[in-house]
Amino acid sequence: MPKLTNYMEFIVRQELPAVLASRPGVCQCRTCQMDIMAFALNQLPPHYVASSGGHIHTMVNIASAQLKTQVLVAVVNAINAVARHPRHKARPRPGRPAGRK
Ligand SMILES: [Zn+2]
Numbered sequence: 001m002p003k004l005t006n007y008m009e010f011i012v013r014q015e016l017p018a019v020l021a022s023r024p025g026v027c028q029c030r031t032c033q034m035d036i037m038a039f040a041l042n043q044l045p046p047h048y049v050a051s052s053g054g055h056i057h058t059m060v061n062i063a064s065a066q067l068k069t070q071v072l073v074a075v076v077n078a079i080n081a082v083a084r085h086p087r088h089k090a091r092p093r094p095g096r097p098a099g100r101k
Pocket residue numbers: 027028029030031032033086088
């Protein structure tokens with residue numbers, strides 16, 4: 001059964017790990033990654049495709065370099081925005097045992 005996929009989301013998912021890998025100072029927890037994806041996708045026009053099984057993978061191969069560049073710019077903007085205002089509190093510092101008085 002074919003399902004509807006936002007092709008932009010697919011490219012963002014594909015490109016995000018590499019961009020995050022180049023930004024070691026940025027929190028990479030699941031909350032932040034989801035925020036980054038949401039922020040990036042809100043900047044990009046949706047591009048829905050009806051896909052079944054491996055079809056989407058064929059689509060990726062024909063993705064234009066321009067589309068990918070557009071996604072990378074949006075992902076970098078999103079990382080900058082989320083890094084400035086993470087939705088959660090700062091990560092707990094190591095070296096302070098929790099739950100002991
Ligand atoms: Zn985080």
